Amino acid sequence: MCPLFSNLKEILVLSHFEYTRFQRTYRIKLRENSKGSSMPHYRLTYFQLRGRAETARYIFAYHGIKYEDNRIEWSDWPNIKPTLTFRQVPILEVDGVVINQSAAIARYLARETGLAGNTNLEQAQVDAIADTINDFMNLFPWTEKDQTLKQKMIEDVFINNSNLYLDGIENLLGDKMWFVGDSVTWADFHWAVCSITLTNLKADVLCSHPKLLSLKERVEELPSIAIWIKQRPNTVF
Incomplete structure (x- = not known):
């Protein structure tokens, strides 16, 4: 493919990405306004790793959604572990409601932000x-x-x-x-x-x-x- 057209294709694709992201973000804002409330307070707890929490972080990053990225130091884990229902992370707190399991967290966030599939x-x-x-x-x-x-x-x-x-x-x-x-x-x-x-x-x-x-x-x-x-x-x- 001619380099000019190749670059044009990349520009058009990226433009489509941004337009799609704008549409999704706009829908999120409409949902907030319809509920008469602001975005929930998100607190994501995991280790100082990408690991099982990183997919959720990508979803937050993609939409520019503010959240508390609570990263546990290994030295603190023995004291924190007994306080968790299933003794494991990641967990996502949504206005204080706790969601366990990395896949469940990602699916929830994806549904909330239009990244779960259209049908x-x-x-x-x-x-x-x-x-x-x-x-x-x-x-x-x-x-x-x-x-x-x-x-x-x-x-x-x-x-x-x-x-x-x-x-x-x-x-x-x-x-x-x-x-x-x-x-x-x-x-x-x-x-x-x-x-x-x-x-x-x-x-x-x-x-x-x-x-x-x-x-x-x-x-x-x-x-x-x-x-x-x-x-x-x-x-x-």
Whole structure:
């Protein structure tokens, strides 16, 4: 493709992203006004990591929604853990109401902000993709303390499972810009977040999956997401 037209296409695509985001943000404002109240107070609690809270942070960042990013230091965790109902994070507090489970948090925020899919069928597709990504990520031995054994287990996951999952996820994307519909959803955010972790574990894991790599890059090039990535704390996971 001629470079001029290639650049024009990128400009038009980004313009569409911003217009779509404007529409969603406008709908959020209308919903606030119709309720006669302001945006809820959000408090997201997790460790000083991207991990299971980062997809929610992407949703907040994409819409410029203010929230309290409560990051727990490891030294404080033994005292905080017993105070939590299920002894785990992340949790999201919405005006004091607690939501557990990272996927439930992301789905709630996505529905509130127009990132869940435009129809019930699209929402089911988005959820299925995110759940499949989680199935793959949950195969990794995150809690194994023996580092030699842990590395061996990670290698085994990549050898035995990566093609099955990554081929399937890439097939769901196909030649589309986004996983579902004609605009970004939280499933795209979730993939972008998890793919960072995957490439940290195995640098070349996406070399044989160029469409998934391109999707990661498209998400990271969204202006509000790019700003968040630049300013967020730098952590390994």
